[in-house]
Structures are given as C-alpha cells and as structure tokens.
Amino acid sequence: MMQIAGRHVLVTGGAGFIGSNLVDHLVANGARVRILDNLSTGTRANIEGALAGGAELQVGDVRSAADVAAAIDEVDIVMHLACSCLRVSLQRPRASHDVNAGGTLTVLEAAARAGVARFLYCSSSEAYGTAQMDVMAEDHLTQPTTVYGASKLAGEWYTLAYWRVHGLPVVIVRPFNTYGYREHVSGPSGEVIPKMTLRALAGQRPVILGDGRQTRDFTFVTDTVRGLLSAVECDALVGEIVNIASGSEVSIERVAELVCRACGSDCAPLYAPARPADVRRHRADVRKARGRLGFEPTVAIEEGIERYVAWFKEHHLDEIDRLLAHDKQRNWELAAPAGARGG
Numbered sequence: 001m002m003q004i005a006g007r008h009v010l011v012t013g014g015a016g017f018i019g020s021n022l023v024d025h026l027v028a029n030g031a032r033v034r035i036l037d038n039l040s041t042g043t044r045a046n047i048e049g050a051l052a053g054g055a056e057l058q059v060g061d062v063r064s065a066a067d068v069a070a071a072i073d074e075v076d077i078v079m080h081l082a083c084s085c086l087r088v089s090l091q092r093p094r095a096s097h098d099v100n101a102g103g104t105l106t107v108l109e110a111a112a113r114a115g116v117a118r119f120l121y122c123s124s125s126e127a128y129g130t131a132q133m134d135v136m137a138e139d140h141l142t143q144p145t146t147v148y149g150a151s152k153l154a155g156e157w158y159t160l161a162y163w164r165v166h167g168l169p170v171v172i173v174r175p176f177n178t179y180g181y182r183e184h185v186s187g188p189s190g191e192v193i194p195k196m197t198l199r200a201l202a203g204q205r206p207v208i209l210g211d212g213r214q215t216r217d218f219t220f221v222t223d224t225v226r227g228l229l230s231a232v233e234c235d236a237l238v239g240e241i242v243n244i245a246s247g248s249e250v251s252i253e254r255v256a257e258l259v260c261r262a263c264g265s266d267c268a269p270l271y272a273p274a275r276p277a278d279v280r281r282h283r284a285d286v287r288k289a290r291g292r293l294g295f296e297p298t299v300a301i302e303e304g305i306e307r308y309v310a311w312f313k314e315h316h317l318d319e320i321d322r323l324l325a326h327d328k329q330r331n332w333e334l335a336a337p338a339g340a341r342g343g
C-alpha cells in the first residue's frame with residue numbers, strides 16, 4: 001500500500017471544489033502538497049487553510065508542458081483533477097477537449113518522464129452516459145452524451161495507455177455527482193444543490209431543468225475525498241477503474257424538496273427546459289470500492305443537504321443578492337413559463 005503521509009503530492013485543479021477538499025485532507029494526513037491550478041474556477045480562498053498548513057500553489061495551466069514539468073518536479077504522486085466543467089462543454093466543446101483530454105495527456109507525459117510512483121486520474125460518471133442497467137458497475141457501457149463526458153473518457157483511455165505502454169502506475173476513479181462544501185453556486189460552474197439552496201434562502205422557487213424525475217447518485221464531498229485517498233493508496237487497483245459514490249439514486253425533484261426543507265422554505269419548484277443531452281439515470285455499483293478499498297459512503301443525502309445548507313448560511317448568507325445577480329446573467333431560469341414542464 002502506498003502511504004500518503006510524508007509523500008510529495010501534486011494535485012492539479014487543487015483550488016477547485018473537490019480538489020480543495022482533497023488538499024485539506026492530504027495536508028491533514030501529513031503529505032507535502034503542491035497545487036497546479038490556473039484559478040479559472042478555483043480560488044485562493046478555497047485553499048487559504050491548506051496554504052497556511054504548508055501546501056504550495058503554482059498558478060499554471062495543465063495545457064502547458066512547461067507549467068506541468070515545473071509543477072511535477074520532485075513529486076511522488078500525481079492526483080489529476082483539473083478540468084473544464086460540463087456546462088462549459090455545452091457552449092465551448094473545444095475547451096473541454098483541450099483541458100480534459102489534451103491537458104490529461106500533457107500531465108501523463110510529464111508524470112511518465114518524471115517516473116512518479118502513482119498517478120490518479122479523476123474521471124467522472126459522465127463517462128458512462130445514461131444508465132442502461134439499474135446499477136452501474138465499472139464494466140457498464142461507456143456512451144457519454146456530451147463532449148465533457150467524451151473528453152473525460154478520452155482521459156481515461158490515455159491514462160490506461162500510459163500504464164500499458166509506459167508502465168506508469170495509474171488508478172482511475174469515477175466519482176458520481178459530488179456536492180458539499182465549496183461547491184460552485186453561480187455562473188456556468190454552478191451546480192444544482194447550491195443553486196437551489198441560493199434561491200430557497202432568498203425566498204425564490206427552486207428551478208428544476210426537465211421533469212425532475214431524472215436521478216443522480218449524489219455523494220457528499222467528504223466521502224468522495226475519502227474514496228480518492230483510498231484509491232491512490234491501493235496497489236491492487238493499479239491499471240484499474242473504480243466508482244466512488246453513495247450507491248443510491250435520488251431524483252432532482254426529491255433534492256428540491258430536501259433543499260427547501262433544510263432552508264425552511266415552502267416554495268414549489270419552477271420547471272424549465274431540460275439541459276441538452278442530460279443523462280436520465282445514474283446509480284453507482286460501489287461493490288468494487290467496498291471490496292478493494294473498504295470504502296463505505298457515510299453521509300446520506302438528507303444529512304448531506306442539511307450540512308451543506310448550514311455551511312452555505314455560514315459562508316454565503318451575506319452575498320445572496322450578488323450571487324443571484326450573477327446567476328441571472330444566464331437567464332436560464334426564465335426559459336420556460338412558471339409551472340411548465342420541460343421534456
């Protein structure tokens with residue numbers, strides 16, 4: 001087993017939502033951490049605590065071989081999380097390809113050249129596309145519906161090729177929808193639970209894109225981070241792919257209900273047209289993670305949403321108007337008349 005403590009770990013995308021939570025855990029577990037991030041969606045605020053705890057930030061781009069080579073110097077382990085998000089891929093598909101596929105290849109090239117001891121690629125459940133089976137095991141068909149999903153899948157194949165051709169010891173993790181502390185609230189990176197929380201706390205109706213019966217396997221960020229850490233340490237997973245998720249399915253309508261309850265709001269949701277190529281169902285089979293890593297999801301959706309809403313109130317309550325104004329720029333919530341059901 002590869003121990004994290006005392007190792008020099010490079011986290012790409014470490015100033016982002018999942019990355020910054022991961023970096024906090026790495027620092028707390030005694031790793032020396034360097035973050036490579038271009039701060040496009042990540043922020044220094046996310047990593048203030050980690051920087052104070054000894055982590056190092058290199059502002060740079062995973063598309064730049066020079067930036068990556070400098071960041072990887074003297075590193076033992078690479079955890080590659082930098083990405084351009086799904087919603088950006090709908091408007092700017094090439095950005096997804098360049099960062100998620102091209103950037104991954106650039107980081108792999110540098111990792112192989114540097115001879116790192118472990119390379120973790122953070123993929124995504126979006127690599128599967130819509131569920132063809134009730135639960136999705138790692139050998140489920142991969143038929144992504146978006147350029148984002150396709151670019152994350154390309155990153156997986158490049159990563160496996162570096163294992164097969166160059167013997168780079170790689171592990172691939174497919175997290176399912178993750179939510180929790182520091183998740184993006186507004187703008188193109190904004191996610192459903194923070195957006196609903198923002199509106200519910202402002203006394204507005206939460207917006208559901210589509211009919212609300214689409215499901216996701218929502219995983220609290222502390223569970224996702226524990227999964228990433230166990231996976232990177234596990235020798236038996238080298239050259240393999242593992243799902244990290246809660247293993248349960250919840251509809252977006254139910255999420256809206258839980259968010260409203262946690263916010264003390266009784267507003268009914270507003271329905272807007274579905275996002276193009278939105279996947280219909282996602283529920284992970286987590287038996288491999290359980291068997292190989294002893295991974296157990298610990299935070300149920302009801303508790304996770306309550307924890308998140310409490311955190312949101314502590315960190316964002318005084319900027320609700322600014323965040324709402326930022327989100328309005330997209331105007332998506334006005335795309336359908338109130339009460340209309342999207343397809």
Ligand SMILES: NC(=O)c1ccc[n+]([C@@H]2O[C@H](COP(=O)([O-])OP(=O)(O)OC[C@H]3O[C@@H](n4cnc5c(N)ncnc54)[C@H](O)[C@@H]3O)[C@@H](O)[C@H]2O)c1
Pocket residue numbers: 012013014015016017018019036037038039040041042043060061062063080081082083084085099103122123124125152174175176177178179189
């Ligand atoms: N959030 C989820 O629900 C979820 C689910 C499954 C998988 N993932 C994966 O987890 C990883 C982290 O996602 P997140 O939700 O924390 O997103 P995020 O946008 O918060 O994090 C991505 C980070 O990468 C940085 N970045 C973007 N382009 C870069 C570039 N060219 N060079 C260097 N840094 C760059 C951003 O500034 C940001 O800090 C991604 O690989 C994503 O595909 C996320």
